Amino acid sequence: xxxxxxxxxxxxxxxxxxxxxxxxxxxxxxxxxxxxxxxxxxxxxxxxxxxxxxxxxxxxxxxxxxxxxxxxxxxxxxxxxxxxxxxxxxxxxxxxxxxxxxxxxxxxxxxxxxxxxxxxxxxxxxxxxxxxxxxxxxxxxxxxxxxxxxxxxxxxxxxxxxxxxxxxxxxxxxxxxxxxxxxxxxxxxxxxxxxxxxxxxxxxxxxxxxxxxxxxxxxxxxxxxxxxxxxxxxxxxxxxxxxxxxxxxxxxxxxxxxxxxxxxxxxxxxxxxxxxxxxxxxxxxxxxxxxxxxxxxxxxxxxxxxxxxxxxxxxxxxx
Amino acid sequence: xxxxxxxxxxxxxxxxxxxxxxxxxxxxxxxxxxxxxxxxxxxxxxxxxxxxxxxxxxxxxxxxxxxxxxxxxxxxxxxxxxxxxxxxxxxxxxxxxxxxxxxxxxxxxxxxxxxxxxxxxxxxxxxxxxxxxxxxxxxxxxxxxxxxxxxxxxxxxxxxxxxxxxxxxxxxxxxxxxxxxxxxxxxxxxxxxxxxxxxxxxxxxxxxxxxxxxxxxxxxxxxxxxxxxxxxxxxxxxxxxxxxxxxxxxxxxxxxxxx
Numbered sequence: 174x175x176x177x178x179x180x181x182x183x184x185x186x187x188x189x190x191x192x193x194x195x196x197x198x199x200x201x202x203x204x205x206x207x208x209x210x211x212x213x214x215x216x217x218x219x220x221x222x223x224x225x226x227x228x229x230x231x232x233x234x235x236x237x238x239x240x241x242x243x244x245x246x247x248x249x250x251x252x253x254x255x256x257x258x259x260x261x262x263x264x265x266x267x268x269x270x271x272x273x274x275x276x277x278x279x280x281x282x283x284x285x286x287x288x289x290x291x292x293x294x295x296x297x298x299x300x301x302x303x304x305x306x307x308x309x310x311x312x313x314x315x316x317x318x319x320x321x322x323x324x325x326x327x328x329x330x331x332x333x334x335x336x337x338x339x340x341x342x343x344x345x346x347x348x349x350x351x352x353x354x355x356x357x358x359x360x361x362x363x364x365x366x367x368x369x370x371x372x373x374x375x376x377x378x379x380x381x382x383x384x385x386x387x388x389x390x391x392x393x394x395x396x397x398x399x400x401x402x403x404x405x406x407x408x409x410x411x412x413x414x415x416x417x418x419x420x421x422x423x424x425x426x427x428x429x430x431x432x433x434x435x436x437x438x439x440x441x442x443x444x445x446x447x448x449x450x451x452x453x454x455x456x457x458x459x460x461x462x463x464x465x466x467x468x469x470x471x472x473x474x475x476x477x478x479x480x481x482x483x484x485x486x487x488x489x490x491x492x
Numbered sequence: 493x494x495x496x497x498x499x500x501x502x503x504x505x506x507x508x509x510x511x512x513x514x515x516x517x518x519x520x521x522x523x524x525x526x527x528x529x530x531x532x533x534x535x536x537x538x539x540x541x542x543x544x545x546x547x548x549x550x551x552x553x554x555x556x557x558x559x560x561x562x563x564x565x566x567x568x569x570x571x572x573x574x575x576x577x578x579x580x581x582x583x584x585x586x587x588x589x590x591x592x593x594x595x596x597x598x599x600x601x602x603x604x605x606x607x608x609x610x611x612x613x614x615x616x617x618x619x620x621x622x623x624x625x626x627x628x629x630x631x632x633x634x635x636x637x638x639x640x641x642x643x644x645x646x647x648x649x650x651x652x653x654x655x656x657x658x659x660x661x662x663x664x665x666x667x668x669x670x671x672x673x674x675x676x677x678x679x680x681x682x683x684x685x686x687x688x689x690x691x692x693x694x695x696x697x698x699x700x701x702x703x704x705x706x707x708x709x710x711x712x713x714x715x716x717x718x719x720x721x722x723x724x725x726x727x728x729x730x731x732x733x734x735x736x737x738x739x740x741x742x743x744x745x746x747x748x749x750x751x
Binding site: 390392393395396397398399400401402406410411414415490491492 | 541544545546563564565566568569570572574576578579580581589590592593594621622623634637638641647
């Protein structure tokens with residue numbers, strides 16, 4: 174009883190406020206106050222203040238730009254199409270407008286025809302494979318090492334205490350700052366590139382895997398012990414399956430980083446790969462070829478992302 | 493026989509340890525259904541995690557059939573308030589979890605899982621994932637999963653606390669039936685006095701700060717409990733008695749809280 178009086182008195186009870194506006198006392202208040210006069214009087218003064226201006230009701234749904242409101246299908250497809258075509262058309266128009274120097278800015282049509290020419294000679298495929306192979310080795314190695322370490326860090330506070338200070342510090346050293354060292358130690362060949370890709374993904378993937386593992390509710394671990402599971406079984410049968418979608422998410426994010434680092438590595442020193450092809454084209458001022466390679470880099474990156482996203486959705490169907 | 497002997501638990505805090513439980517003595521004969529009620533701060537959940545072996549007591553010990561409890565195990569099945577079911581496993585694979593850890597032939601395991609699914613009314617849902625289940629269904633999965641390990645004692649930590657009133661009553665009838673069918677000992681912690689009196693053969697009231705046994709009351713109600721039992725004068729009287737006790741300790745606890 175006294176709770177309701179309290180709510181009305183503090184202005185939270187909407188009906189009471191409305192009644193008050195019409196100049197009537199709140200319907201139930203008088204006799205409740207009579208029940209417990211001391212308590213009611215203690216809550217607030219004689220009457221709650223009632224003079225708040227009312228704002229016009231907001232239209233939260235049924236508009237295209239409503240916050241977190243679904244968009245009709247047709248509108249969605251239109252927006253997605255615009256997102257691709259507007260920049261593409263803009264690029265083509267710009268390339269026509271800026272025609273002062275020949276080949277200064279080739280348009281998308283020029284880039285595609287240069288790409289087709291490079292693909293015909295088989296050069297593009299060789300370069301693309303060289304680059305992909307480096308990512309598979311360097312990033313693959315990083316995943317192989319960082320996932321077990323991340324599970325160790327996320328599952329055991331002791332593991333976290335042991336590894337977090339070091340890993341947390343090292344991740345702030347940009348991988349690209351290691352390039353000179355790697356070249357001195359490992360030379361200009363493949364090992365230095367694989368090592369760079371490893372460094373670029375290893376620290377972040379370890380920390381992000383540990384984070385995914387820490388999302389496992391403690392109650393799930395506890396209940397597993399009461400069902401007879403041993404520590405190793407809890408890791409294999411509870412922690413890993415629960416954290417798997419999160420671990421794949423982490424791999425996806427870091428795969429994108431690796432994909433840009435491999436091109437950086439190839440720009441600096443290499444004899445094959447998409448980055449190398451860009452440097453070659455620059456030397457001969459073949460700007461259309463640079464654009465062709467950029468498009469290929471984007472498409473392969475998108476494919477990697479898509480594959481990992483599909484894997485994640487398949488593995489995480491239960492989420 | 494489950495025995496709690498001068499059980500105490502302290503948690504280290506800045507400014508000195510806080511006593512969650514002190515000198516709790518309680519023995520539960522095999523097959524008994526005991527409900528522990530208490531206000532917040534009475535250490536109800538601490539009590540259960542000590543029996544489960546998930547925490548170590550500061551003083552005293554828990555014994556099951558005379559053997560001191562040193563860690564968690566399938567002889568003491570546990571059901572949490574929020575189910576804690578494995579979200580990536582189907583209903584039947586959740587129930588099978590404990591059995592998969594044992595050297596059981598597949599057919600035997602499936603036979604057992606099928607029995608507990610039927611017992612808890614989950615047979616039709618056996619291929620469903622937890623995200624497709626309601627809160628009550630998820631709790632049934634957790635109960636079936638614990639029972640499938642054939643525990644000596646089933647520990648229930650506010651298992652129906654997050655359910656709506658109607659589902660809660662269904663679950664109360666279900667747990668009574670399952671208890672009668674399996675003959676397992678049940679130790680249930682709840683803050684819902686009505687639930688405690690309706691379900692238990694015995695109601696243990698905990699006092700707060702530190703948690704200790706304030707009263708240990710037998711419930712004199714028919715063994716076959718329909719929901720209509722909740723309207724019997726005996727039931728109402730017992731409920732009122734326990735409510736008064738819990739309320740007293742709740743008030744004292746509130747007064748001690750720093751504002």
